[in-house]
Amino acid sequence: MQFWEILGWMLWAVVFVGYLFALFAIVADLFRDHTLNGWWKAVWVVFLVFVPFLTALIYLIARGQGMAVRSDRAAREAHSATESYIQRVAGKSPADEIAAAAGLLAAGSITADEFTVLKAKALS
Template identity: 75%
Template structure:
């Protein structure tokens, strides 16, 4: 009997945690959706508070397709922002650094020895 009580408790805990994941996904989607007015967002949140399971089910059925599209768009935008940040932080490629140093040498700004040092540093 004790084993079945623990198993039942674990089942309900899993269902509750799954519901919390769905709830957070729904709330995140509500505030990510720019096409939905603030009043509709407030109405969805009020229904989520007072009729949580039914509202979550209706939301997932009614707006699930758009929810997936908005999530995909947000993930793509986050990936693009991360890649842009990495490119900005990483700086120039070694070939670009050598080309810039060669342009400085040709302009007479740096000597041949300084060019060789910059080239060695870029290739290391």
């Protein structure tokens, strides 16, 4: 009997963790949805607190397709923001660095040997 009790508890633990994942996804989707009125968001949260399993099921059935769209849009925005941040922080492209070094060479700020070193560094 001990084995089956442990197996039963493990099953309920998996179900509970799955429910928590669904609950957090629903709450995140509620606050990600800008088309939903604040009062409707509050109603959904209240129902999630007092009738959790039924409300989660209804939410997933009624608004599940929109959840996927909003999640995809949020992921794309996060990816775009990350890419623009990396490009901004990474600095100039090698062509920009060589052009800047050529400008310094033309202005007489650096010698031809220093330009060659900067060019090699930019290309490496």
